[in-house]
Amino acid sequence: MSLRGWLDIHGHFYPPQAPGEAEALAESFRAACFMVSRPVTWEVESILQYNGQANVQMQMLSYIPQSSPEKLKQANTYAASLVSKYPSRFGLLAALPTDDPELCLSEIERTTSTFEIPADGFAVTTVYNGVGLGDPRLEPVWDALNSRKAVVHIHPNAYAAPANGRPSPLIEVAFDTARTVVDMLYNGVFRRYPDIKFVLAHCGGVLPILSGRLALLGTEEWVPNPNDITRKEIEEQLGRLFVDTAATAKTGLQPAVKMVGLENVVYGADCGVPCSTEQTMEENRKDIMDFEAQNDIPRGTILANAWKLFPQAAARVTANDV
Incomplete structure (x- = not known):
């Protein structure tokens, strides 16, 4: 099987839910x-169906639940089971609980050494x-990831409070990304x-537009x-970052390409939420x-970029060549 389709680096998922959990989650969304x-x-069946229609050959799965280390580990384990079942359709960006460095180090080791198919990268x-x-x-977490030359996807805080009566995923996430990267x-x-390949969601939010000012x-x-x-250093270090295209391509690509170069732009759909x-x-x-x-x-240039970032995932696809 050739690398003919898109690799979507930005795919969310929810693990199997207990009775009432889906409605409780919706209620928490409405409260925000x-x-x-x-x-x-x-x-999973609906995601696979959409990906097939959209020529998305593989999707990287990530989910970072709030507050509960056990839920985070369970989510990584569940996603790994999907990768094992569909090795040429899914990959895993293992979630890391970055409020707990020791647990981060443990989860890096667990998701790369005990899963049937090791994590393709990490999500924070x-x-x-x-x-x-x-x-x-x-610092110990970055050191461990640097030694692995890991891909690390940086997603803005999806649980941030609303602003002016509107949900944070509308525009606040774009500023959140910029603040964090500057820090x-x-x-x-x-x-x-x-040696860490950091990938910023949503074309880097407002960071590319502000990079000249910075x-x-x-x-x-x-x-x-x-x-x-x-x-x-500011210019060179920002230029080494990667960005995904999730929900921002129309006006976000031009400044993002100016900041990081075309070769560091990868496809992201923001699928699953x-x-x-x-x-x-589809519009994006x-x-x-x-x-x-x-x-x-x-x-197809941007389509191809993510395959270069994830050679192990590309190898799983080509291994299914018939």
């Missing part, structure tokens, strides 16, 4: 101004139970761990800079193809 009208569920959220990714307590930058995370002003004397990050529908995912995918056409980029 996210106006879902039905229980929040996830069915900008703020997890109050702990941001720039927190110095995470990691000034704390020296990207300087010390250059380079221009970020080393001025009025900006606290305890690690003496230079302007050159109520903020995305088949209609919005069309925007990607339109962007390629309008900028004289060979069709």
Whole structure:
């Protein structure tokens, strides 16, 4: 089987739910101004059907439940079972509980050494139970991931409070991503761990648009800079990041490409959660193809980028060649 389709790096899922859990989840969404009208569920058959229609050959699964380490581990184990069942259709970005460095290290080891198919990469959220990714307590975690040359997907905090009566996934997530990456930058995370391939969701949020301002002003004397990050480092370290295209391609691709380069843009659908529908995912995918056409980029360039980022996943697909 050739690498003919898209690899979607940004696919959410929910593990099997107890009775009443789907409605309780929907109620919590509504309490956060996210106006879902039905229980929040996830069915693997529906995802596979949509992916087949959309020419999505493989989808990376990630889910970072709040507060409960046990639920996080159960979610990783469940997703790993789906990867084992559908090795050429799914991959796993194992969730890491970044409020607990020791548990992170344990989960990195468990998901790469005990699963039938090891995790393809890892998923973290900008703020997890109050702990941001720039927190110095995470140094051992970044060190372990750097030694593995791991792919780490950074997703904004999906559990943030609403703002002005609107849910955080509408626009707040874009600012959340930028704040977190800037904090990691000034704390020296990207300087010390250059072998981690960090992928930012949603074209990096507002970060690409602000990257020029950051380079221009970020080393001025009025900006606290305890690690003496230079302007050159700001530009180079931001340029090494990857971004996915989830729900932002129409206006997000141009500044993202300017910041990270075309080769560091990968496809993301934001599939599997109520903020995305088949209609919005298809419109976003069309925007990607339109962007390629309008900028004289060979069709399928962005489609191919993620396969380079995940060679083990690509190998599972080609191993099924008949």
